[in-house]
Amino acid sequence: MKQSIQLASLFAIASLLTACQSEDTASNATTDKQASVITTVQLLQPSGNDLSVTDITASALPPINQSHDAIGFSQSIDATLNLVAPSLTQQQNSDQYWRTVSGAQLNAGIKLAISQSESVIRIAPRGDNRSGGLIHSPAIAPEQLRLYKINKNGIDRSASMIHSTSDPQAMATAGIIDDSSALTLSKQASAGQYQLQVMQPLAAQDSYLINVKEKGSPYQLELHAPATLASSNATLNFSLAISNSDIALQPTATLKQSDGQYHQLTLVNVDQQWQAQLPEALTLPSSNRGLSEIQLDIETRIDNKPIIRTVKTAFKQYVPSAMWGESAQIHWQQQLPVKAMLDLQIANPGRYELSAVLVGTDASGAVGNILRSQSALWLEGDGQVSLIFDRDTIIASGLKAPFFLQALELKDQGQMARLSYLSHAAQL
Amino acid sequence: MKIYTKLLLLGLFAVSPLSYAASGLAFIHGTGNQTDALSDYWTRDFVDSVRQGATTPNNYVVINCNFDQYMWEDVAAGCLAEQLTRFIDDKAITDLTLITHSNGGNVVRWVLSNPTWDGRYPKIINAISNVIAIAPSSGGTPLADAVNQGNVFETSLGWLLGYGSNAVKQQQVSWMSYYNNTWLNGTAGRPTLGKPFEVIVGSDVDSAFWDSDSYCAGYQYQVALETTQNWLDDCSDGFLECQSQSAAGTVWFTDKQRTAGREPLSHQQSRRACFNLDTIIADHI
Structure with a gap:
């Protein structure tokens, strides 16, 4: 800062000198003109x-x-x-997937595909205002979670596949602030299908986001999509690939506009590129604030492992x-x-x-x-x-x-x- | 006659340069709606220690704004502009150093990158000599994506992200990628910021219960931060990946290169007087 003061002083002096020069120049205004x-x-x-x-x-x-x-x-x-x-364009990679499930489904048990033992499952209650008022689902106590492997004979309840859990308070203090609970899989867990069940009684219509994160997975879903979309465009072109595999993908697409509304989109494959078709009403931005998002979901099998991935990217919808x-x-x-x-x-x-x-x-x-x-x-x-x-x-x-x-x-x-x-x- | 007067003025400059170049220091918080950031965000220990390094330690301001909103909002960047303008005018500041934490770096980059957005911005930009950005969320964080996925209408308390706010939306990875490419300068391939933007990177979280260093700024935060490393790269401060922190400006240092005991700085610790961070900054400004 001291050096800056000296520089500032020099600058001030230089400004005065400049002022002197300006005056000289002004005297030659006619010449300038x-x-x-x-x-x-x-x-x-x-x-x-x-x-x-x-x-x-x-x-x-x-x-x-x-x-x-x-x-x-x-x-x-x-x-x-x-x-x-x-x-x-923007590029986004994903080694995770999201699913929205109901309280009734969680109490009955849901099937989850896991491709590696070093996976984390997060269960986040979500809000729903479809009934007219906001209903916020309750957080899940980690001790109420059960995770079992599904083998060819059915659900194997002889061994829990949970290594550790985190409660919503711990998750909140670490930056995930949505009442999430999380569990990590045990070292014995292998790739395959699992059943996740919540033992605490939940209301049937409660809503939960299930987030399976497979950190370091060799199977990354890679999305290239436009960073902006003018209202004159009725399609959003993107490319989608999964690393370490050339398997053909069958994605589903969802548009989330900047007002938070979700819309299913129809996809067409043209010359190994995907086109998401936007109905006319969706070509216009719904708000100048914020961005729209496109979310792609895929389910496939690679090397006999079930691979599920979700990837999303933001883009700006605008009017030229x-x-x-x-x-x-x-x-x-x-x-x-x-x-x-x-x-x-x-x-x-x-x-x-x-x-x-x-x-x-x-x-x-x-x-x-x-x-x-x-x-x-x-x-x-x-x-x-x-x-x-x-x-x-x-x-x-x-x-x-x-x-x-x-x-x-x-x-x-x-x-x-x-x-x-x-x-x-x-x-x- | 006029030339004579100017020479006289030049003489005055030569003998009293300090009277024309007052320096000042501003502390700019991260995400959150602050009303007492000195106590609730930074701590007085940290602020008092850092400002001792300034030429005029009493010329400082701790900003209190609503950084739960998008960075360009009047309650965010507009509020910052208002408080900085008042500080610059009151103290006749010509040499302003900004110290930002986390999302505060994005709000400052917004001002530096968009001088024509608001009539107050050019004067502030001209007064700024340096920005020290501690753990800036320049590239966003996957944790913001995790929180925003699905219909979120309310969220529980949290000290890092706020309440599922627009600022959290803005710090999603692909959102920051868009803003960096369109509205914010200073990242690779974009126009420079025009002012030094020196970044301090937090690279790890130390949460061993037998290590007293884990307790600086609160042990409970440290344990939880290590949990969320599952959503982040191996190099992160528990909230931001190193590549996000270093996406804009130039890296001044990565925590272990300079901290006492080569300790890492978690996102919580990098706004506190942990491992000599305060004196490192004080010696630099």
């Missing part, structure tokens, strides 16, 4: 991982950010930082509410770009943010980043957004023409969605 020019550049076409909007649609949901303040911000960035286009024009106006002063103005066409009033990185060229012809500029404002209709490029920062970078506009990005701060991204936007 003569040196100011405006050029128009065409934006390049999207490629690779770029994201673009071609038709805009109005969002019917209330915007999250309703601020009408126009805010601009820029800061220098590392000249050598590699500007990477945002990933359009705005798009930029085909060109940008670049304002120059003394041969340096000081501002870029882009037209925005919008489908609904809202708060939109534009950002980009200004890139320059050194004496050897190598390009380097100079600064990142961001600008957000509230628009009632189509309008313009300006990105300011600080002249002093450009000079300090030592980089010169040709300049480029890169990592151009448009976000809707009302929906909290990225609408467009252009890795290489233009040469200025």
